[in-house]
Amino acid sequence: CGFEPAYGPGGSAANLRGSILVDDPTERFSFELVKQLETRLGQPVNPRYGLSIDLRLRDDDLAITQEQEILRYNVIGEADFAIRDLASGEELFRGKASSFTAYAATGTTVSTREAQKDAYDRLMVILADQITSRLIASSGSWLT
Amino acid sequence: QGTQIGFGGFQGDPSKPVDVTADQLEVDQADGAAIFSGNVLVTQGEMTLSADTLRVEYAEAGSDAAGGISRLIATGNVVLVNGPDAAEAAEAVYTIATGIVEMQGNVLLTQGPNVISSERMTANLETGTARLDGRVRTTLKSSQSE
Amino acid sequence: QSASPEDGLEQPAATLIADSVALDGNNVVRARGNVEVFYEDAQLKASGITYDATTEKLTIEGPITVYYGDTATLLASAAEMDAELRNGLLKSARLVLDQQLQLAAAEVRRIDGRYTRLGNTVASSCKVCAADPVPLWQIRAREVIHDELERQLYFTDARLEVAGVPIAYLPRLRLPDPTLERANGFLIPTIRSDSIVGQGIELPYFLAIGEDKDLTISPLITTNTRTLQFRYRQALNAGDIEVNGAITRDDIRPGDWRGYLFADGSIGLRNDFVFNFDIEITSDKAYLLEYDYSDTDRLESTVELARTRRDTYFSTNYTHYRSLRDSEQNDEIPTEVVELTYERRFTPSLFGGTLTTAFDGQGFMRTSDTDGPTGRDMARASLQMDWQRTWDLNNGMLVKAIGAANADYYLVNQDSSYDEAQLHLTPTAGVELRWPFMKSESSGVVHSLEPVAQLLWTDTSAADVPNEVSTRVEFDEGNLFSLSRFPGFDRYERGFRANIGANWTRYDPDGWTLGVTVGKIFRDTDVNGFSTGSGLSGTESDWLAAASVTFPNNLSLINRALFNSAFEFTKNETRVSWVNDDVLLSSSYVWMVEDASQSRFDDTSEWTMDAEYRFARNWIGKVDWRYDFVEGSAARAGVGLEYVNECISVDLSLSRRFTSSSNVDPSTSVGLQVTLLGFGENNRRQSVRECY
Numbered sequence: 003c004g005f006e007p008a009y010g011p012g013g014s015a016a017n018l019r020g021s022i023l024v025d026d027p028t029e030r031f032s033f034e035l036v037k038q039l040e041t042r043l044g045q046p047v048n049p050r051y052g053l054s055i056d057l058r059l060r061d062d063d064l065a066i067t068q069e070q071e072i073l074r075y076n077v078i079g080e081a082d083f084a085i086r087d088l089a090s091g092e093e094l095f096r097g098k099a100s101s102f103t104a105y106a107a108t109g110t111t112v113s114t115r116e117a118q119k120d121a122y123d124r125l126m127v128i129l130a131d132q133i134t135s136r137l138i139a140s141s142g143s144w145l146t
Numbered sequence: 147q148g149t150q151i152g153f154g155g156f157q158g159d160p161s162k163p164v165d166v167t168a169d170q171l172e173v174d175q176a177d178g179a180a181i182f183s184g185n186v187l188v189t190q191g192e193m194t195l196s197a198d199t200l201r202v203e204y205a206e207a208g209s210d211a212a213g214g215i216s217r218l219i220a221t222g223n224v225v226l227v228n229g230p231d232a233a234e235a236a237e238a239v240y241t242i243a244t245g246i247v248e249m250q251g252n253v254l255l256t257q258g259p260n261v262i263s264s265e266r267m268t269a270n271l272e273t274g275t276a277r278l279d280g281r282v283r284t285t286l287k288s289s290q291s292e
Numbered sequence: 293q294s295a296s297p298e299d300g301l302e303q304p305a306a307t308l309i310a311d312s313v314a315l316d317g318n319n320v321v322r323a324r325g326n327v328e329v330f331y332e333d334a335q336l337k338a339s340g341i342t343y344d345a346t347t348e349k350l351t352i353e354g355p356i357t358v359y360y361g362d363t364a365t366l367l368a369s370a371a372e373m374d375a376e377l378r379n380g381l382l383k384s385a386r387l388v389l390d391q392q393l394q395l396a397a398a399e400v401r402r403i404d405g406r407y408t409r410l411g412n413t414v415a416s417s418c419k420v421c422a423a424d425p426v427p428l429w430q431i432r433a434r435e436v437i438h439d440e441l442e443r444q445l446y447f448t449d450a451r452l453e454v455a456g457v458p459i460a461y462l463p464r465l466r467l468p469d470p471t472l473e474r475a476n477g478f479l480i481p482t483i484r485s486d487s488i489v490g491q492g493i494e495l496p497y498f499l500a501i502g503e504d505k506d507l508t509i510s511p512l513i514t515t516n517t518r519t520l521q522f523r524y525r526q527a528l529n530a531g532d533i534e535v536n537g538a539i540t541r542d543d544i545r546p547g548d549w550r551g552y553l554f555a556d557g558s559i560g561l562r563n564d565f566v567f568n569f570d571i572e573i574t575s576d577k578a579y580l581l582e583y584d585y586s587d588t589d590r591l592e593s594t595v596e597l598a599r600t601r602r603d604t605y606f607s608t609n610y611t612h613y614r615s616l617r618d619s620e621q622n623d624e625i626p627t628e629v630v631e632l633t634y635e636r637r638f639t640p641s642l643f644g645g646t647l648t649t650a651f652d653g654q655g656f657m658r659t660s661d662t663d664g665p666t667g668r669d670m671a672r673a674s675l676q677m678d679w680q681r682t683w684d685l686n687n688g689m690l691v692k693a694i695g696a697a698n699a700d701y702y703l704v705n706q707d708s709s710y711d712e713a714q715l716h717l718t719p720t721a722g723v724e725l726r727w728p729f730m731k732s733e734s735s736g737v738v739h740s741l742e743p744v745a746q747l748l749w750t751d752t753s754a755a756d757v758p759n760e761v762s763t764r765v766e767f768d769e770g771n772l773f774s775l776s777r778f779p780g781f782d783r784y785e786r787g788f789r790a791n792i793g794a795n796w797t798r799y800d801p802d803g804w805t806l807g808v809t810v811g812k813i814f815r816d817t818d819v820n821g822f823s824t825g826s827g828l829s830g831t832e833s834d835w836l837a838a839a840s841v842t843f844p845n846n847l848s849l850i851n852r853a854l855f856n857s858a859f860e861f862t863k864n865e866t867r868v869s870w871v872n873d874d875v876l877l878s879s880s881y882v883w884m885v886e887d888a889s890q891s892r893f894d895d896t897s898e899w900t901m902d903a904e905y906r907f908a909r910n911w912i913g914k915v916d917w918r919y920d921f922v923e924g925s926a927a928r929a930g931v932g933l934e935y936v937n938e939c940i941s942v943d944l945s946l947s948r949r950f951t952s953s954s955n956v957d958p959s960t961s962v963g964l965q966v967t968l969l970g971f972g973e974n975n976r977r978q979s980v981r982e983c984y
Contacts, residue, residue: 005729005741007688013730019684026602029566033605037637037648044682045639045646063587064882065898066918066927070581070951071589071617073896076867076880100848101840102867104882106764108891111590111613112626112656113780117764120779124770131769131795132807138728139740139799260345262313274317282313282323285305286343286350286375 014142019044025054032057034123038130056082078102079125083133094144099132160245160271162191164215179203198222217241231257245272306331306375319345333361334377348375363390363471378405390470393417393970395436408438417970418939421983426456428940443472467971474500486961488582490516517542530560550575552585568596577616578955590615608632618953624666626656645681668707670760674700674781692724700781702757716755718784720775722748736801746773746791752819759783765826768852769838772811788816803844811836825887827854827862834862846871876904897921910937927951941967
């Protein structure tokens with residue numbers, strides 16, 4: 003049916019793993035995103051490509067009761083990413099990932115606090131998965 | 147003309163005798179004009195004109211100034227100097243009777259600190275006026291800028 | 293305006309270019325035909341110029357255009373100026389600033405290359421065409437002085453006329469010219485009417501304090517309140533600070549001082565440390581909502597010291613909570629929280645892969661001392677080791693071994709039904725198989741298909757500690773393959789489980805993308821006590837199905853659902869967002885089944901919509917609402933209309949908040965703001981000036 007293993011022999015993403023160095027994180031969320039990306043793209047081993055990410059996050063309150071209590075929040079994330087050749091610095095591929103997660107605020111303050119942290123971490127996993135599958139799908143056009 | 151900083155025009159005295167020196171002289175049999183070449187230098191009163199070649203045309207027989215010079219045609223690195231003023235051009239035609247000098251080809255008129263460039267210039271030595279045409283360019287020096 | 297290099301040390305002279313120049317011997321130059329004069333950044337074009345070298349004056353015949361830099365243009369029919377175009381008098385002239393603001397006057401005087409004084413002038417940025425000669429608004433003044441350096445316009449005896457009708461007179465008026473970004477002065481007033489706060493006006497005043505600081509003071513004077521609102525901002529070389537606040541005396545609570553303070557900032561310190569703070573204080577529970585400063589129902593004030601590097605993260609913080617909810621007593625909920633986190637990731641030389649070690653200590657306190665859940669305080673110290681190693685098989689499959697161990701030491705205070713101290717170890721082991729496939733079609737369509745299977749085991753013995761932080765569990769693609777779906781450290785997902793899932797994404801050469809993820813979890817025993825509303829209860833979880841489609845014109849739609857094999861939904865969440873020149877749309881819908889254990893006592897079904905649409909060249913409609921289908925009523929609804937053309941922007945907004953609590957009643961508020969465009973730099977100039 004035309005599908006063949008991306009990392010298999012002859013697969014265009016055959017030597018993708020370990021070839022990408024994600025730019026350094028600057029705060030907790032990008033730290034989590036870099037961790038997830040390294041899990042999915044493999045620890046960099048003398049990498050040839052750099053991956054820079056512009057991460058934009060915001061939360062949105064939802065399910066507001068008649069007594070003006072906010073029961074739920076959405077965490078919305080957008081990540082513009084760009085692959086560049088580490089040697090020449092030339093940009094090879096550019097893409098965008100976006101998604102949202104949600105958390106409940108019906109528990110106590112500390113329960114909402116952990117639920118919020120978990121929602122941000124889950125969003126980083128989703129964005130990392132989207133970026134990874136986009137890199138695999140486009141590897142034919144930039145991965146040598 | 148003193149050290150005026152402005153534009154003085156081009157005063158000359160066309161009635162003065164014209165003296166020409168050059169390396170060679172030929173005579174054009176056809177119309178009797180004299181062709182000087184090689185370091186040509188023409189002086190008339192204070193004014194001097196230098197050029198690579200000079201063609202001197204004489205008034206035809208029967209005109210009142212018969213035997214006198216009617217026109218000077220200078221070509222090649224023409225430089226006309228008159229006191230503090232100087233004008234360069236590729237070619238110049240000086241009609242003695244009218245005192246009109248017509249210059250053309252990268253004309254560069256310098257009068258004290260002022261420089262004017264253009265494609266053509268017509269100067270009237272009697273009235274001391276000059277008129278430049280064709281992409282004229284000059285700087286307007288003002289006293290603050292001295 | 294320093295001399296340009298090629299002119300050498302001598303001050304540059306003005307250059308004149310023309311088709312022909314006549315010298316008449318008495319120091320006068322007469323230039324004719326496409327005459328241009330250049331001096332530094334000033335450039336003059338005219339049909340004829342006479343330059344008298346003795347008086348150093350230019351007498352210029354029109355039509356004249358003088359460009360000063362790229363922001364000011366002077367048009368005139370005749371003029372007399374100095375050689376450097378610094379001083380001069382222009383007749384029937386028009387000054388055009390930044391191609392927007394036009395000032396026409398019979399006589400314009402240019403002074404010292406900096407000031408332009410216009411007598412009996414008319415200023416407007418509206419188009420003036422033969423068809424409708426009267427501009428929408430104009431300011432008539434006996435005199436206007438434009439200071440090019442300060443970029444200010446000073447009007448004397450100014451009269452504002454709208455459609456030819458004088459509506460305001462000011463003896464003195466100062467307005468910024470269109471290129472000025474930052475200057476002290478009044479900003480655009482807003483007329484407000486609110487059923488609680490009353491009818492009145494808000495008049496902000498901006499104060500620039502040096503390059504890096506500014507303060508905006510904006511009094512709000514209405515029939516019910518005298519409020520002083522302020523915003524202070526400061527940019528540091530590594531970080532920034534912003535403080536918003538207000539002080540109020542009003543008739544809603546006569547005799548009380550009311551107000552709020554929201555301050556947040558981040559300050560960069562030595563070797564990558566950052567100090568963050570976010571303070572939220574208010575005088576009483578209703579204030580923020582009544583004055584529409586914030587919808588929040590819990591105030592969270594935090595100070596934090598953090599450092600983020602590629603493979604280590606450190607943070608220690610203290611947070612104080614204050615709930616504004618009717619349903620919560622502040623002394624019975626945890627209001628003081630301290631936390632310390634240190635995480636480090638490295639490749640152990642012994643057996644490769646990636647080892648992530650993390651220490652997390654947290655303590656929180658309820659001020660009430662009653663024994664049991666309403667007075668309980670807790671502290672916890674956890675050490676986490678998470679080791680994973682992936683082998684890339686040559687058939688393209690990724691096999692990952694997973695080994696993790698969590699040691700948690702709990703302290704429970706003021707709750708006799710629990711031991712005071714407990715130490716518990718939670719080991720986890722597992723394997724994950726990933727096999728990404730790809731297919732590229734000749735049409736340029738590329739598919740990626742990735743099945744994933746994970747087998748995990750965690751020891752089933754659990755610590756007998758109250759569940760304070762791990763109570764709200766969600767199930768989405770973000771934790772389909774995580775070791776424990778419980779947030780926090782009070783509960784871990786235990787027993788044998790198989791997490792099965794797959795993602796298929798189709799990338800179309802035209803730029804749109806469709807992605808689908810499905811997943812399901814199978815367990816040997818149901819030991820975790822997940823709530824029914826989480827979709828994770830029982831030995832077989834609900835189906836997780838998430839689809840997202842994004843288009844190149846920035847339209848994106850994401851839907852995530854949890855439903856059982858009989859297609860009975862547990863949860864469905866949708867988000868739509870669309871941003872382009874004419875549309876700004878963001879809408880979300882959430883449906884959740886009733887789940888008492890999660891304090892959801894009936895189904896939740898709520899639709900929020902926030903949209904702006906340019907339905908005509910100069911008209912933008914705005915609408916936002918929040919509708920609760922179960923209650924059958926809206927929590928909030930608002931509609932707005934904005935008219936913007938090249939010289940005026942009118943912003944009308946009407947909004948209604950339906951929610952009410954013991955402290956706050958529902959409220960309706962209307963706002964009107966009229967902005968004359970062309971003054972100050974960041975005005976929104978939408979349409980270009982054309983005459984039909």
